[in-house]
Amino acid sequence: MTAADASGTAGSANADADRARRAVAAVWRIESARIVATLARFTGDVGQAEDLAQEALVEALRQWPAEGVPHNPGAWLTTVAKRRAIDGWRRRERLDERYAAMARDLEQQGAEASDTFWDPETIDDDVLRLVFVSCHPVLSREAQIALTLRIVGGLTSEEIARAFLVPTATIQQRIVRAKKTLAAANVPFAVPEPAEYGERLASVLHVIYLIFNEGYLPASGGEWVRADVSAEALRLARVVAGLMPREPEAQSLVALMEFTAARFRARTAGDGSAIPLDQQDRSRWDRAQIARGQAALARADRVGRGRAAYGLQAAIAGCHAVAPTAGDTDWAQIVVLYEALGRIAPSPVVELNRAVAVAMATGPASALRLVDELVAAGRLAGYPALPAVRGELLARLGRSDEARAELETAARLTGNEREREALLAKVAKLSG
Known part of the structure; x- marks a missing residue:
């Protein structure tokens, strides 16, 4: 073999490995909740x-470059993980008749699972069980959120840490402790009895909301929207709302998601770049989805x-959804709704969003004062939206040099490549 042949072979192997890595990442992003729930x-x-799912991912990275990506990669990962579980039981000599029956059934399926491997009804039930288990009251609220985002949302520890503005090590420790706590408490893998829904409802709704937001604006990566992630969160929210039809916040969360998801098709250009709300083609908004949002809020x-909190957020999203044009948006009503939300569920993010609404309703000067109070309080340090909003307000006030500095700071802080591109485009426009 010549040096050129060797170089070509190495290049081909590297390309195969890169394709396998991308395939593994894509499968995990789309199928992780179903895989973990099934396991x-x-x-x-x-x-x-x-843990078994992660081991299967490692095995995929080893095998797929040489053997190719299987026809049904999600089923492949699940099958490999199940075999590893069975091997572990055998090694520990704790394989009873139940495990033996499962092993025989699995071995009959062959190395490659058929297209009918996934049972949609079972998947839905399993993912819902996974949400409820992750939000079990034996866990702290912080642990519930971190664990659910990790195993249901498929987010990395780094992505979760960025979302909550805490060190990655903190999130990792929460997840490890949560797993140990669930195991020690012998928590069953099951949807709780209806009488127990209430005590878990707030946590379940909150983590579904966070998963939806990760789809709406991913914390990292090169996509402005991950519609598949938000669609799964919306599906779960609908299921929960169906389980608890007399819980207004469950219905309100569905409404909020329906209104927001209705805009997804208009949020990106053909090249994947971001389109701001005021520049979106509203004819591309999903009117049927908006109608479903209105019906959910009415329920x-x-x-x-x-x-309550989700109801007020849904009402805000509804104001945007029904406005024929950006200029027709009822910003005064949105300001009132944010003021009410700030009293019910106070947070610096709510105050930042209220400042944006104030800027649209009464002008940037009064809004900048609100944002400067947040900066002085230091409660959103490291949050890219804070300098992004401040930069926009400064630009509207003609303070271009300060605006550029704020927008550049926001671009450095964000982990989303599309958001960074949009921010730097604004910097370039101010510099032109």
Whole structure:
């Protein structure tokens, strides 16, 4: 073999490995919740299920470059993980008749699972079980959120840490402790009895909301929208709302997601770049989805308890959804809704969003004062939206040099490549 042949062979191998890595990442992004949920049902241990799934990913990185990506990669990963579980049981000499029956059934399937491997009804049930287990009251609220985002949302520890502005090591420790706690408490892999829904509802809704937001604006990567992630979160929210039809916040969360997801098709250009809300082609908004959002919010209101946090956010999203043009948006009403939201669920992010609404309703000067108060308080340090909003306000006030500096800071802080491109484009426009 000549040096050129060797170089070509190495290049081909590297290309195959790169394709395999991309395939593994894509499968994990799309199928991770289903894979882990299936394994959790199989093993009865959520922590072990995720560990097995990760081991299967490592095996895929080893085999797929040489053997090619299988026809049904999600099924392949699940099959490999199940075999590893069975091997572990055998090594520990704890394989009873139940495990033996499962092993025989698995071996009959062959190395390559058929296209009918996935049972949609089972998948739905399993993912919902996984959400409820991850939000079990034996875990702290922080642990519930971190674990669910990790094993249901498929987010990395780094992505979760960026979302909550905490060190990655903190998130990793929370996830490890959560798995150990669930195992020690012998928490069953099951949807709780209806009488137990209430005590887990707030956590379940919150993590579904966070998963949806990761699809709406991913914390990292090169996509402005991950519609598949948001679609899965919306599906789960609909299921939960169906389980608890008299819980207005469950209905309100569905409404919020429907209104927001209705805009997805208009949020990106053909090249994947971001299109701001005020520049979107509203004819591309999904009117049927907006109607579903209005119906869900009406169901929440009929319960008669008044609007809580998700209800107010849904009402804000509804104001955008029904405005024929950006200029027709009822910004004064949105300001009022944010003020109410700030009293019910105070947070610096709500205050930042209120400042944006104030800027649209009354002008940038008063909004900048609100943003400067947030900066002085230091509660959103490291949050890219803060300098991004401040930069926009400064630009509208003609303070271009300060605006560029803020937008450049926001571009450095964000982990999303598309968001960075949009911010730097604004910097370039101010410099032109």
